[in-house]
Amino acid sequence: xxxxxxxxxxxxxxxxxxxxxxxxxxxxxxxxxxxxxxxxxxxxxxxxxxxxxxxxxxxxxxxxxxxxxxxxxxxxxxxxxxxxxxxxxxxxxxxxxxxxxxxxxxxxxxxxxxxxxxxxxxxxxxxxxxxxxxxxxxxxxxxxxxxxxxxxxxxxxxxxxxxxxxxxxxxxxxxxxxxxxxxxxxxxxxxxxxxxxxxxxxxxxxxxxxxxxxxxxxxxxxxxxxxxxxxxxxxxxxxxxxxxxxxxxxxxxxxxxxxxxxxxxxxxxxxxxxxxxxxxxxxxxxxxxxxxxxxxxxxxxxxxxxxxxxxxxxxxxx
Amino acid sequence: xxxxxxxxxxxxxxxxxxxxxxxxxxxxxxxxxxxxxxxxxxxxxxxxxxxxxxxxxxxxxxxxxxxxxxxxxxxxxxxxxxxxxxxxxxxxxxxxxxxxxxxxxxxxxxxxxxxxxxxxxxxxxxxxxxxxxxxxxxxxxxxxxxxxxxxxxxxxxxxxxxxxxxxxxxxxxxxxxxxxxxxxxxxxxxxxxxxxxxxxxxxxxxxxxxxxxxxxxxxxxxxxxxxxxxxxxxxxxxxxxxxxxxxxxxxxxxxxxxxxxxxxxxxxxxxxxxxxxxxxxxxxxxxxxxxxxxxxxxxxxxxxxxxxxxxxxxxxxx
Numbered sequence: 001x002x003x004x005x006x007x008x009x010x011x012x013x014x015x016x017x018x019x020x021x022x023x024x025x026x027x028x029x030x031x032x033x034x035x036x037x038x039x040x041x042x043x044x045x046x047x048x049x050x051x052x053x054x055x056x057x058x059x060x061x062x063x064x065x066x067x068x069x070x071x072x073x074x075x076x077x078x079x080x081x082x083x084x085x086x087x088x089x090x091x092x093x094x095x096x097x098x099x100x101x102x103x104x105x106x107x108x109x110x111x112x113x114x115x116x117x118x119x120x121x122x123x124x125x126x127x128x129x130x131x132x133x134x135x136x137x138x139x140x141x142x143x144x145x146x147x148x149x150x151x152x153x154x155x156x157x158x159x160x161x162x163x164x165x166x167x168x169x170x171x172x173x174x175x176x177x178x179x180x181x182x183x184x185x186x187x188x189x190x191x192x193x194x195x196x197x198x199x200x201x202x203x204x205x206x207x208x209x210x211x212x213x214x215x216x217x218x219x220x221x222x223x224x225x226x227x228x229x230x231x232x233x234x235x236x237x238x239x240x241x242x243x244x245x246x247x248x249x250x251x252x253x254x255x256x257x258x259x260x261x262x263x264x265x266x267x268x269x270x271x272x273x274x275x276x277x278x279x280x281x282x283x284x285x286x287x288x289x290x291x292x293x294x295x296x297x298x299x300x301x302x303x304x305x306x307x308x309x310x311x312x313x314x315x316x317x318x
Numbered sequence: 319x320x321x322x323x324x325x326x327x328x329x330x331x332x333x334x335x336x337x338x339x340x341x342x343x344x345x346x347x348x349x350x351x352x353x354x355x356x357x358x359x360x361x362x363x364x365x366x367x368x369x370x371x372x373x374x375x376x377x378x379x380x381x382x383x384x385x386x387x388x389x390x391x392x393x394x395x396x397x398x399x400x401x402x403x404x405x406x407x408x409x410x411x412x413x414x415x416x417x418x419x420x421x422x423x424x425x426x427x428x429x430x431x432x433x434x435x436x437x438x439x440x441x442x443x444x445x446x447x448x449x450x451x452x453x454x455x456x457x458x459x460x461x462x463x464x465x466x467x468x469x470x471x472x473x474x475x476x477x478x479x480x481x482x483x484x485x486x487x488x489x490x491x492x493x494x495x496x497x498x499x500x501x502x503x504x505x506x507x508x509x510x511x512x513x514x515x516x517x518x519x520x521x522x523x524x525x526x527x528x529x530x531x532x533x534x535x536x537x538x539x540x541x542x543x544x545x546x547x548x549x550x551x552x553x554x555x556x557x558x559x560x561x562x563x564x565x566x567x568x569x570x571x572x573x574x575x576x577x578x579x580x581x582x583x584x585x586x587x588x589x590x591x592x593x594x595x596x597x598x599x600x601x602x603x604x605x606x607x608x609x610x611x612x613x614x615x616x617x618x619x620x621x622x623x624x625x626x627x628x629x630x631x632x633x634x635x636x
Contacts (some may be wrong), residue, residue, distance in 0.1 A: 058537055087540035094539075100531035103550055104630055105557075115539045115548075151630040166539065 009071060009172055010032045010055075015045070016065035017054045024050040026230040027066065029303075032174065039238065040210045040222035041253070045275055048210045049096075052176040055208075056093050057083045058113040070174060089119040092167040094196075096179040098159035102151040108146030109135070115169040120155045134165040134229040139195055149276040156281075157188035162313040164196065169204055178210045193220060212259055223309075226250050227318040229275055232303060246312040248290045269308055286314070292316045322633035326621075331616045337610040338391075342384050345599050352376060352599040355400050391607060397600040399593075406604045409589070414485055417573035417585030424499060424508040431509070432516025433559075437552060439517065440524035448521075455514035467507045467580035474503060484582035504581040508574055514564070519562055523555040530554070550552060557628050564620025568612040 008031035025047040032038050039049045048306040055061045055068055055075060068075045072090060095101040103111060111132040135143035138161040150157050160180065167175060180196065181189035197220055200207050209221055217224055218238060225235040232249040247250050252271035272290035281288065287297040296315045301311040345352050356370055371377050375386060390397060396406035404434045433464030439448045474482035481503045488496050527533065528551055536550040586605065593601040627632045
């Protein structure tokens with residue numbers, strides 16, 4: 001299930017998102033195969049969410065470059081009306097905070113109905129029936145009653161289930177899940193991830209799972225792209241990446257996962273420095289925080305294939 | 319709901335009791351006292367004044383006077399005007415329709431235009447339209463109403479002769495068209511300031527809402543921009559503005575002092591100015607109390623409306 005094997009569902013080339021002089025996403029390329037789940041990891045501000053919002057064309061006041069083909073259609077070149085017809089229908093998104101992602105004054109059922117009627121030519125009655133089916137499908141008990149409930153009357157986990165139902169409403173081919181469990185309790189996180197995985201398998205849709213939680217990535221995704229300061233620094237099949245991390249940043253990320261069997265007074269290893277201003281750095285952006293940095297790192301390294309489908313952008317890897 | 323209403327009713331009663339005491343005290347403390355009309359008139363002798371005092375019960379202790387007056391207000395006996403001896407209640411109720419017509423038209427017009435301008439300015443933030451309406455609102459809010467009214471009379475009534483300079487009807491003509499003709503100038507002058515207020519409030523509220531996550535979710539569903547704006551944006555943005563509407567509701571009864579005077583519009587504002595200058599205290603006190611009651615009712619109504627439109631607000635929480 002790697003991106004190279006079959007024709008990709010989504011093919012992103014040289015995606016660039018610039019807010020004025022700051023390049024939040026600086027020329028990244030990746031693809032997603034049908035039914036594949038790609039993890040997009042990196043710390044806050046590295047451009048993960050911006051990438052997703054750029055694919056949805058939901059960013060304003062930014063300069064966007066490159067191409068993104070979804071089933072052969074170039075999303076970034078579509079006019080607004082044509083893009084609107086794809087949003088929710090072909091490409092849908094799940095947001096980070098279910099507490100704010102739902103309209104506080106509209107009944108949750110009606111919010112799902114709206115997602116359905118936006119793209120499907122069905123009666124309100126039929127849409128209502130489907131919305132109730134969707135609520136049942138995302139594991140909400142007594143969906144007929146919950147249809148008429150307002151978001152503030154539900155828990156965070158329930159709200160996220162509604163957000164997922166809304167994204168799934170028109171069976172999109174590509175789902176962008178932007179930190180779908182970050183705002184939830186740990187116990188609820190597992191349930192939501194399980195639900196998401198089940199639904200995605202059932203529908204066979206491609207998914208980009210954006211997260212900073214490597215545990216989530218390991219359990220869910222087929223492939224992982226690691227982002228740092230607006231660029232992909234390493235990309236490989238999930239097992240391969242965890243077994244053989246090549247980029248010093250990936251190394252650092254994996255090392256900084258707290259271990260249960262380490263002593264309680266042992267500090268968790270961290271990566272020194274911060275990501276701030278890295279996009280203005282000439283050469284390798286990670287160099288200022290990298291223990292292995294040398295003279296050669298003043299030249300920006302390109303993403304190159306090192307093993308089978310294992311890409312890394314670092315001068316100091318074998 | 320019932321408990322909330324009872325609570326508010328008790329609060330309101332206490333508040334109105336306070337207002338009536340303050341108003342009554344001010345009347346007694348003002349130079350010349352309640353009988354200023356007579357005491358400051360050199361043709362009225364001291365004996366006459368003594369006689370009038372006994373006649374009006376002003377020789378009795380102040381608290382007795384107060385309770386007689388307050389009791390009269392509650393039972394519908396509002397007393398008699400110092401001038402002409404007409405019933406106060408008749409004088410006040412006679413003026414209500416004129417004020418209601420003028421203020422109702424102005425408020426309704428201002429609400430529609432102001433909300434439309436504010437919404438558009440929020441959507442087209444930092445555009446020429448946004449700046450132009452911002453400057454226009456500043457000018458409208460800083461111009462003194464009487465000056466703007468006089469200018470309007472000078473140009474549109476005096477020079478161009480398009481509209482009558484004042485009054486509500488032409489003598490000998492009571493057609494609807496004639497009334498509307500008289501209505502135009504004062505409504506425009508009044509609405510100008512109200513539109514300025516409403517457009518600014520709507521703009522800032524709308525900008526807050528358009529940045530919310532749930533608006534982004536609505537866009538991600540692929541629904542039409544006008545639906546996002548009205549069903550999702552405006553619906554939430556108008557909630558805080560209901561309170562403003564509640565505050566302006568008393569204008570419907572209280573009228574506009576300056577505009578009614580400038581256009582000699584026979585409403586409550588003009589009545590207030592004239593009884594103030596003639597110290598016709600029975601009428602003045604009645605207007606004061608009617609105004610206070612409407613302010614209290616306006617706020618209560620605003621709270622109830624907010625609870626009806628926003629499911630997050632529960633009245634019994636008070």
